[in-house]
Structures are given as C-alpha cells and as structure tokens.
Amino acid sequence: MTKVVVAMSGGVDSSVAAALLKQQGYDVIGMMLRLWSEPGKEESNRCCTPESMALARRVAAKLDIPFYVVDAKDVFRETVVQYFLDGYARGETPNPCLLCNRQIRWTFLLDHALALGADFMATGHYARRRTADGGRQELLRAVDLAKDQSYVLHVLNQEKLQRALFPVGDYPKPEIRKIAESFGLPTASRHDSQDLCFLAGDDYRNFLRRNAAELMRPGQIVTREGKILGEHNGLANYTIGQRKGLGAGSPVPLYVLGKNAETNTLLVGTQEELGSRELTAREVNWVSGEAPMESFRAEVKIRYTAKEAPAEVMPLDNGSRVRVRFDAPVRDVTAGQAAVFYQGDVLLGGGIIQ
Amino acid sequence: MLGKIYLDYAATTPVDPRVLDVMQPYFSASFGNPSSVHRYGQIAEAAVESARETVASVLNCRPDEIVFTSCGSESDNLALRGAALAMREKNGANWIITSRAEHHAVSKTAEHLEKYYDFKVEWLDVDKHGMVTPEMVKKAVCDKTALVSVMYANNEIGTINPIQEIAEICRANGILFHTDAVQAAAYLPVDVNALGVDLMSLGGHKFYGPKGVGALYVRKGTALVPHLTGGAQENGLRAGTQNVPYIVGFAEALRLTHEEREQRAAHVKPLRDRIIGTVLEMIPDSKLTGHLESRLPNHASFVFKDVDGNLLLQLLDAAGFACSSGSACKTGNPEPSEVITSLGFSHDWALGSLRVTLGKDSAPEQVDSFLKVLPSLVDQARKLNQR
Numbered sequence: 001m002t003k004v005v006v007a008m009s010g011g012v013d014s015s016v017a018a019a020l021l022k023q024q025g026y027d028v029i030g031m032m033l034r035l036w037s038e039p040g041k042e043e044s045n046r047c048c049t050p051e052s053m054a055l056a057r058r059v060a061a062k063l064d065i066p067f068y069v070v071d072a073k074d075v076f077r078e079t080v081v082q083y084f085l086d087g088y089a090r091g092e093t094p095n096p097c098l099l100c101n102r103q104i105r106w107t108f109l110l111d112h113a114l115a116l117g118a119d120f121m122a123t124g125h126y127a128r129r130r131t132a133d134g135g136r137q138e139l140l141r142a143v144d145l146a147k148d149q150s151y152v153l154h155v156l157n158q159e160k161l162q163r164a165l166f167p168v169g170d171y172p173k174p175e176i177r178k179i180a181e182s183f184g185l186p187t188a189s190r191h192d193s194q195d196l197c198f199l200a201g202d203d204y205r206n207f208l209r210r211n212a213a214e215l216m217r218p219g220q221i222v223t224r225e226g227k228i229l230g231e232h233n234g235l236a237n238y239t240i241g242q243r244k245g246l247g248a249g250s251p252v253p254l255y256v257l258g259k260n261a262e263t264n265t266l267l268v269g270t271q272e273e274l275g276s277r278e279l280t281a282r283e284v285n286w287v288s289g290e291a292p293m294e295s296f297r298a299e300v301k302i303r304y305t306a307k308e309a310p311a312e313v314m315p316l317d318n319g320s321r322v323r324v325r326f327d328a329p330v331r332d333v334t335a336g337q338a339a340v341f342y343q344g345d346v347l348l349g350g351g352i353i354q
Numbered sequence: 355m356l357g358k359i360y361l362d363y364a365a366t367t368p369v370d371p372r373v374l375d376v377m378q379p380y381f382s383a384s385f386g387n388p389s390s391v392h393r394y395g396q397i398a399e400a401a402v403e404s405a406r407e408t409v410a411s412v413l414n415c416r417p418d419e420i421v422f423t424s425c426g427s428e429s430d431n432l433a434l435r436g437a438a439l440a441m442r443e444k445n446g447a448n449w450i451i452t453s454r455a456e457h458h459a460v461s462k463t464a465e466h467l468e469k470y471y472d473f474k475v476e477w478l479d480v481d482k483h484g485m486v487t488p489e490m491v492k493k494a495v496c497d498k499t500a501l502v503s504v505m506y507a508n509n510e511i512g513t514i515n516p517i518q519e520i521a522e523i524c525r526a527n528g529i530l531f532h533t534d535a536v537q538a539a540a541y542l543p544v545d546v547n548a549l550g551v552d553l554m555s556l557g558g559h560k561f562y563g564p565k566g567v568g569a570l571y572v573r574k575g576t577a578l579v580p581h582l583t584g585g586a587q588e589n590g591l592r593a594g595t596q597n598v599p600y601i602v603g604f605a606e607a608l609r610l611t612h613e614e615r616e617q618r619a620a621h622v623k624p625l626r627d628r629i630i631g632t633v634l635e636m637i638p639d640s641k642l643t644g645h646l647e648s649r650l651p652n653h654a655s656f657v658f659k660d661v662d663g664n665l666l667l668q669l670l671d672a673a674g675f676a677c678s679s680g681s682a683c684k685t686g687n688p689e690p691s692e693v694i695t696s697l698g699f700s701h702d703w704a705l706g707s708l709r710v711t712l713g714k715d716s717a718p719e720q721v722d723s724f725l726k727v728l729p730s731l732v733d734q735a736r737k738l739n740q741r
Contacts, residue, residue, distance in 0.1 A: 070665070115669060115734050
C-alpha cells in the first residue's frame with residue numbers, strides 16, 4: 001500500500017487533503033509541525049496553536065489515521081527566523097514562508113515522512129503537480145486561481161516534487177468545503193492573514209524591536225537627487241510603495257522607493273518614480289532542474305498577492321540569477337520577496353528580488 | 355486489534371475479560387446507589403463492601419482502611435493534601451519530604467501545597483539508579499516533617515525503592531509515610547503491614563482493571579482532611595456516589611493479580627532481560643536507566659545518545675510497535691523528563707529515552723521482532739537528529 005504523510009494544520013484544506021487520499025486508498029499518516037515562537041508565546045504560533053493541534057488530532061481520529069506532532073522549534077528558529085532578521089538587516093522585506101516551505105516543510109518534515117516509510121508527502125496547498133514526458137515533474141497553478149498558492153512552492157525541485165501530492169489543487173475552494181462537510185470534517189479555514197505565524201499576532205515591528213533592536217536606527221530620508229527630506233525611525237518600519245507615515249514635508253505625495261542598509265537611508269520619490277521596468281533576482285530555483293540558456297517570455301509574479309505581469313526573463317550566471325524586464329512598469333518591486341515565472345499554468349521557477 | 359505489538363503495559367493494560375465479566379451486572383441490572391435504603395441500594399452497597407474486603411485481604415489490612423477513588427492520581431492527591439493539612443492542624447508540622455523522581459501526581463501536588471498552602475517541600479535527590487536510599491530520608495526528616503512520600507516503583511525507569519526501610523525510619527520519627535504503589539502493584543507484593551506504610555496509592559488500570567478507579571490505603575488512626583467534600587461516602591474522606599462496577603472490577607483485578615503475581619513475573623522477567631541484554635549489546639551509545647536488579651520485572655528503559663525520543667516513538671509506531679518514552683509527550687514539545695534528568699544525564703542523552711514494558715500477554719516472538727527492528731530505527735532517528 002502506498003504510504004503518504006499529510007502535513008496537517010487543523011484547517012479545512014489539509015483535512016480534506018487527508019480525507020481524499022484516504023478515500024483514494026492510500027495508507028495515510030497525519031503529521032503536524034510544532035514551530036517556534038518567542039519565549040512566553042509558544043502557544044500562540046498561528047500555525048500550531050493548541051486549538052489547531054486539537055483540531056488536527058480530531059480530524060485524524062475521524063479519518064482513523066495515525067497522527068504525530070514533530071518538533072521543529074530549533075530548526076525553525078535557526079533557519080526561518082534568522083532569515084527574517086537577516087533580510088531586514090539587509091534592508092529587504094523578506095518572505096520567511098518561502099524558506100519555511102523549502103527548509104521546514106519540504107526538507108525537515110519530508111525527511112521525517114520518509115523515515116516513517118512514506119512514499120509521498122501531501123499538503124493542503126492549492127497547487128498541482130503534473131508528470132510530463134520523460135517523467136519530469138511540473139508544478140502547476142491550482143484550478144482555483146483565486147486560491148492558487150503555487151507561488152510559495154516555487155522553491156521545490158524535482159527530487160521533492162517526485163514526493164509531493166497536492167490533493168486540493170484540483171478543486172475550487174467551495175468544492176473543498178463541500179467535501180469537508182461530506183466527510184464530517186471541520187470546515188474552518190485559518191483566516192487568510194498575511195501575518196507570519198511566529199509573530200503570534202503581534203506587529204512585525206514590535207518583534208524586530210525586541211529581537212533586533214539594532215535594525216531600528218533612525219536615518220535620513222532622501223530623494224533620488226540626494227535631497228534630505230527628514231528622518232526615518234528605522235528602515236525596517238517601511239515597505240516599498242508605502243505612502244503614509246513618512247513624515248517628510250513635501251508638496252507632492254511621496255512614496256518609499258527603496259532602502260539602503262549600508263547608508264541607512266530611505267529613498268523616496270513621487271508616484272511616477274514608483275514603477276520599475278526591471279528587476280534582478282538571485283538564488284533562482286528552476287523547477288525542471290535545468291536552467292534555460294536563453295531569454296524567454298513569461299508572466300512574472302512579484303509577491304504572493306500580486307497579479308502576474310508579462311515580461312522577458314533573462315538568465316544570468318548560468319541561471320542562478322535572472323534579469324526580468326517587464327513590458328510595462330510594475331509598482332512596488334520589493335527586495336526580499338520572490339519573483340516567480342509562469343508560462344500559462346506551469347510554474348517554471350523563481351528567485352529572490354534584489 | 356490494531357495489528358500492532360503493544361509494549362507499553364506501564365502506561366495501561368487491557369481489562370482482563372474475567373474482570374469485565376464481574377463488572378457487567380453493576381451497570382444496568384444492579385444499578386442501585388450504595389447509599390440508598392432500599393434493596394437496590396443494599397445490593398450495590400454489598401458489592402462495594404465485598405470489593406473493599408477483597409482489596410483489604412490482598413493488602414493485609416482492615417476493610418475500613420480502604421478508600422476508593424477515581425484513579426491513582428486522586429489517591430496521591432488525597433494522601434498528600436489530606437495528610438499534610440491534617441498533620442499541620444495537629445502539630446504544626448509544615449515540611450513535606452519527597453523525591454525528585456516521583457510521578458507528577460505526587461510532585462505537582464507537593465508544589466501545589468507549597469504554593470497555595472505555605473508548606474515547605476524538601477526534594478530528595480535520587481542516586482544514579484533513581485533510588486531513594488534510607489540514609490537520605492534519615493538525614494532529611496526533622497520534627498517539622500508532616501509527611502514523607504516516596505514511590506514504591508518508578509513508572510519511567512522501573513527502579514524499586516527500599517520502602518520497608520524508609521517506612522521504619524518514618525515510624526521511628528513519628529512521621530507519616532505515603533507510597534505511590536500505582537506502578538508497583540502489578541508485580542510487587544502490596545502487604546501494607548510488611549511494608550510498614552501509613553498511606554498507599556493504587557490505580558486499577560495498571561493491573562488489568564478498568565481506568566477511572568483507584569484506591570488509597572489509610573492506616574487506622576491516620577487523620578486526613580478530605581479534598582472532595584459532600585456526602586459521607588468512603589468514611590467521609592471522598593464524597594460522591596461510588597462507581598460500583600469499577601470498584602468491583604478494581605477488586606477483582608487486584609485479586610487476580612495477587613493470585614497470579616508470581617507466574618506473571620516469571621513470564622515477563624526473562625523477556626525483559628532479553629530486551630535489556632540485546633539493546634545494550636546491539637545499540638551503540640545506549641544505557642539502561644534505573645536499577646539493573648532492583649527493578650520491576652516487566653520494565654526495560656533506556657536512553658540513547660543524540661536521539662529524539664519522541665521521533666523514535668513515531669518510527670516505532672509506524673513500524674508497528676507501541677512503546678513510550680520518559681517524557682510522555684504527544685505535543686511534540688521535547689523537554690527531558692525530570693526523572694531522567696534527576697539521574698544526571700546530560701541533555702544529549704536525556705531526550706532520547708525509551709520505555710519498553712511487558713504484560714502477561716507479551717509473547718517471546720513479539721520481543722524478537724521488536725529487537726530485530728529497534729537498532730535500525732535508533733540509527734534512523736540519529737540520522738534525522740543530525741540535520
């Protein structure tokens with residue numbers, strides 16, 4: 001019997017994923033990660049509150065599958081949280097969920113799953129996997145485009161995709177709720193908050209103040225022309241495209257254009273200056289395992305919630321980096337977020353915006 | 355039932371079918387309340403009192419020295435809280451002496467008494483086998499000691515304490531002595547007069563009785579303050595309508611255990627010794643926890659260096675073997691257990707504990723197949739730990 005570990009969260013999507021696999025005849029095991037939070041807030045990590053754990057356990061009992069909690073606190077702190085702090089130290093706006101998917105879900109947890117004798121690991125992500133000619137695995141957008149989560153999975157390679165199952169990616173979300181009801185499973189979604197799990201509901205700025213106070217040094221607010229407009233209260237407090245709260249006296253509305261961590265300056269400009277035609281991305285992962293040699297056309301998504309924009313993608317340094325040239329300027333290109341390239345439904349790869 | 359091999363009899367045991375049989379009539383047919391005047395009540399009362407006599411005969415005590423409770427933990431709570439409060443009222447004694455290797459039912463109750471009732475707790479260190487020696491107790495007692503509580507046999511590491519000698523010291527100093535015999539009762543004699551204890555806790559499900567029922571032996575003349583107040587049941591020490599079928603089941607399970615104790619021990623001991631011998635020989639960086647000789651005959655426990663004990667349990671479960679670790683933890687929050695830590699193991703050893711406990715239905719073939727897979731699973735857990 002084919003054995004599959006389902007990464008469960010207590011939410012409707014992973015619960016249905018487990019139910020569908022069980023129905024399809026797999027030998028299903030439920031697993032849940034215990035992740036890190038600041039001392040004293042251990043029970044408040046959004047991804048593994050005691051309530052969600054109890055819920056996942058109930059679902060597992062209902063489906064009559066084994067369920068194990070795996071401790072990932074140390075490795076999560078060392079990798080994901082460190083990455084978050086390092087990103088802000090570089091003046092970027094990091095997306096730690098990407099690293100969590102690569103290092104925690106699809107490495108740490110996958111290793112545990114394989115150690116238990118699993119052939120596959122499944123998650124409740126809205127994405128699809130397809131086997132192309134020659135056995136190559138492709139990563140596809142979900143059927144429900146509004147729910148598509150393939151963006152955060154661009155870090156997967158062939159080896160991991162061979163082991164991956166995304167059972168809910170084939171269904172529209174309302175259908176998932178119906179399936180949950182038909183199995184008698186809880187139908188609650190974790191509210192689609194953009195908050196990071198380890199912030200435990202707190203503002204990321206407070207978290208940084210407590211854990212990396214040195215990042216909150218005041219510095220100058222400058223224009224492209226080098227004109228000093230005022231003082232900022234720490235680069236990490238600002239996001240690209242932000243308009244409010246700059247406190248810089250100016251007759252025209254000003255927006256955050258960029259950050260320079262070396263000089264600790266915040267670059268601002270007018271709305272017209274906000275768009276960029278080009279970006280460079282590093283640490284590029286090509287899902288196929290082979291970096292293209294030549295430029296290609298693609299739709300590029302520059303953050304989880306952004307709409308794709310048509311562009312030309314040029315591989316650099318044997319594909320470890322790329323330059324992306326958009327057909328029309330796009331707003332709020334943010335260093336630290338990922339640029340992910342699609343052709344139609346197929347996700348080709350992605351990297352971190354510099 | 356699950357097609358798996360159960361090696362966790364220290365956690366709980368299945369109800370013996372013979373026990374279930376004698377319980378059956380008291381659910382629906384003879385359902386009366388033992389406190390009622392009518393015949394229904396009389397029949398129920400007779401069942402409870404006959405159970406009390408059975409328990410008393412095994413414990414070699416008087417029936418009115420037995421208090422039925424809802425579990426071993428409740429018995430520990432009643433013993434510690436009840437005796438400590440009563441002793442302080444009597445002579446102002448406000449020290450409780452207990453060990454660092456006790457079950458939480460005792461240690462957390464002692465902490466509670468310290469925090470909310472202004473008692474002082476003296477925690478006895480244990481030796482490297484997890485044993486409390488009579489000398490330690492002798493050194494610790496003073497005229498302010500209200501109560502000493504030392505467990506009969508340790509649930510995590512199987513070590514048997516010299517209860518008789520500790521009881522003698524307490525007796526000589528006029529101090530009450532309680533022992534938690536919840537884990538011990540399945541395999542060790544529980545004659546309270548031979549042991550010399552004043553208070554002794556038992557829990558039914560550790561010896562093929564049902565869960566949800568326990569008993570506390572209270573030596574005649576020992577004052578206790580009840581912690582569950584209400585009706586006058588159980589000599590006024592434990593209010594609440596008695597759980598008749600479970601009390602009947604408890605007594606029958608204890609009676610059978612007493613009757614079959616030697617043959618059960620003779621059955622599990624060689625299997626235990628095979629486990630201990632093979633593990634220590636086959637698995638590098640492995641150590642026995644607890645005492646080599648003075649340990650429960652069904653109990654083998656180990657620590658493995660650089661192993662996440664919780665992960666090892668998951669690997670074992672997936673391979674079809676139900677075991678347990680020192681830190682019984684389903685939430686994936688690995689903290690080394692106080693008991694293992696009290697033995698002096700460093701962090702890299704203390705997290706990797708494994709407890710394998712046998713029962714009367716354990717078969718040699720089960721032990722063989724367990725020992726066949728364990729070394730490779732420990733190895734696998736070590737590899738995952740290195741990431």
